[in-house]
Amino acid sequence: MSSRPTTRAVLIERHVPPEAFVERDVPLADPGPGEVHLRVAAAGVNFADLMMRAGLYGTVPPRPHSPGFEVAGEVVAVGPGVDGWRPGERAVAGLRYGGYAHDVVIPAERLLRYPEVLSPAEAAAMPVVFLTAWVCLFEAARARPEETVLVLGAGGGVGTAAVQLAVGRGLRVVGTAGEERKRRFVTEELGADACFDSRAEWESSVRASVGERGIDVALDPVGGKATAACRRLLAPLGRLVFYGLSDAVPGRRRSLPRAALAWLRTPRFHPLSLVERNIGVLGVHLLHLGSREPLLRPALEAIFQAAAAGELRPVVDRTFPLSRDGAVAAHAYIHARRNLGKVVLCAPEA
Ligand SMILES: NC(=O)c1ccc[n+]([C@@H]2O[C@H](COP(=O)([O-])OP(=O)(O)OC[C@H]3O[C@@H](n4cnc5c(N)ncnc54)[C@H](OP(=O)(O)O)[C@@H]3O)[C@@H](O)[C@H]2O)c1
Structure with missing residues (x-):
């Protein structure tokens, strides 16, 4: 047999x-x-x-x-x-x-x-982290050189990719991360201007760092209160790109109440509130971009070329x-x- x-x-x-x-x-x-x-x-x-x-x-x-x-x-x-x-x-x-x-x-x-x-x-x-960061920064937010971007979770997978891509395009980057070794890496090795403690109150530190005008782009994979802080920090014509809800998974065990809480405390945006402040909110889900495959493949090829040239790591x-x-x-x-x-x-x- x-x-x-x-x-x-x-x-x-x-x-x-x-x-x-x-x-x-x-x-x-x-x-x-x-x-x-x-x-x-x-x-x-x-x-x-x-x-x-x-x-x-x-x-x-x-x-x-x-x-x-x-x-x-x-x-x-x-x-x-x-x-x-x-x-x-x-x-x-x-x-x-x-x-x-x-x-x-x-x-x-x-x-x-x-x-x-x-x-x-x-x-x-x-592939996943660089493509996600690429789509968030350059397709969704259309980030331009010299704009200021806030990267939450800057020491993580998508975060370290986003910081590199943004710095490489001449953006000013501030981030958040939960450990000193991550924060040092993000500023000293990846070139972000500043990185603040994600486990402490970071909104006022970001504001002090970027000035009263605020940030042009926020990359938010956390949700909950972090999203509310990102919204407050946006400058006129600023764009918030929401692409994850890490706040729903705080520990090793599944907690449906905690997931529900994260969902509930993530702000809802009335269109008029966006008009009032001249801000935009965008969502990105890489897996749901099947119809834009022709966009993703060249982006990934460019990302690997940049890695070969030592421009991305x-x-x-x-x-x-x-x-x-x-x-x-x-x-x-x-x-x-x-x-x-x-x-x-x-x-x-x-
Ligand atoms: N929409 C999409 O297409 C797409 C694609 C890829 C990833 N994502 C999302 O992007 C986020 C980052 O993904 P990744 O794979 O690169 O992961 P990761 O950033 O490498 O790991 C998670 C990091 O997120 C931070 N974090 C904040 N709140 C957390 C929580 N409640 N539990 C655990 N970690 C928390 C932690 O950083 P600190 O402790 O340093 O703050 C942690 O190191 C996730 O939310 C993921 O679902 C979305």
Whole structure:
């Protein structure tokens, strides 16, 4: 009897703390027309994976399923009709889910080559955070050189990407972060003008730093009271880009009351209140940008080119094994708000 091919995957079975991750062999299909089999060397971990695990993420497949929006690895086999990819080539890919696995079979059009100078872990750390930051800054807010941008969570994945992109375009950047080592990194290594303690009252410090006029752009992935502070800080013609609700996931366990509180205390905006103050509010959800794929791919290519030229850098804080225990430790680390930049799961040979 021939055994069907499988791969090892880390799965969400129940919406509970990180320890409830399980690891199983799951079926692996041969690549069909237009598909590629990629052996995963590294899988980026995103805050949205934590929300997915907690059952607080909208776009999810039925359980059990594996989280993971981005992987880097090596092409093992290509399906019929695939041109331009050969076994043995290195590639990075964005997924809707399923990246916490040792193999994925995905459409070839999702693959991108990445620069030689990057390790698989560094490549897997870039797509989601840099694309999100890019879309927030340059597509949604249309940020221009010499404007002032406030980046909440500046020491995190999207945050470290946003600070680099903004500084690179000649914007003035102020940020918030929860630890001294993050704040120092954001100012001394990434070039932000100032970075304030996200766990303390930071609104008055930002105001004192940027002046009474306020900020032109605020990138807000937190929600709740932070959103209200961002709104107060906006200068005339300022834009608030809302792209996450971290406030809904304060700890390792799912708390529906806490999630509801975060939702309730996030301000609602009456259009007239925007008119009164000449401000705008925008939302960004990368996964819901499917119809703008032609915009995202060139942006990601430009981001990787800039990384090859040393103009942008993936900030990989820690890697953990691509296994159930590794995923547990990675999620616990991010829940504890300790990550400076990205956390990545790596296969043993990567
Ligand atoms: N809309 C989109 O398309 C999109 C795409 C990617 C990410 N996002 C969102 O962007 C945010 C950042 O994502 P990321 O993957 O780059 O994560 P991350 O920033 O690397 O990690 C989370 C960071 O957020 C800060 N934070 C603030 N409140 C928190 C809370 N209640 N619990 C935990 N951390 C909290 C912490 O920084 P400090 O302690 O230093 O303040 C923490 O280090 C998340 O809200 C995520 O859902 C949205």
